[in-house]
Amino acid sequence: MITCTLGEKKYTMDFVSGRALREMEPAAKTYGKLVRLSQDAVEGKDIAEEQMTVTDALDTMVKWFCILFNNQFTPDEVYDNYPADRLMHDIALALMAVQTQTTEVLDSFPTIPVTQEAEEILQTITPIAPEP
Numbered sequence: 001m002i003t004c005t006l007g008e009k010k011y012t013m014d015f016v017s018g019r020a021l022r023e024m025e026p027a028a029k030t031y032g033k034l035v036r037l038s039q040d041a042v043e044g045k046d047i048a049e050e051q052m053t054v055t056d057a058l059d060t061m062v063k064w065f066c067i068l069f070n071n072q073f074t075p076d077e078v079y080d081n082y083p084a085d086r087l088m089h090d091i092a093l094a095l096m097a098v099q100t101q102t103t104e105v106l107d108s109f110p111t112i113p114v115t116q117e118a119e120e121i122l123q124t125i126t127p128i129a130p131e132p
Contacts, residue, residue, distance in 0.1 A: 004109040006081035028063035086110040
């Protein structure tokens with residue numbers, strides 16, 4: 001089961017539908033373009049002429065994320081209740097899992113940042129006292 005918590009509401013789905021696979025192309029292309037633009041910027045290439053707004057990119061990807069969860073929530077609910085620092089990362093994770101047919105790795109959204117997950121694990125470990 002895959003869950004998504006938005007504010008106080010929790011949404012679930014048992015599996016990723018064929019519709020999510022069918023409808024992913026615009027989001028996958030948008031994400032691919034964002035990755036390419038990012039790489040070009042890192043390499044110092046001129047990206048000034050590229051036409052892509054943050055709004056357009058987010059709208060395309062969030063619309064698909066709603067489809068992924070069988071439209072149980074709206075894009076506005078995502079925008080209002082999803083942590084900004086996880087949004088693009090989590091949608092990209094979902095896109096890659098659907099594209100590579102490895103959706104069993106999907107568990108819950110928003111995902112927990114790696115550093116926070118490590119801290120939570122460390123808090124559960126009982127320190128072993130050194131032997132005298």
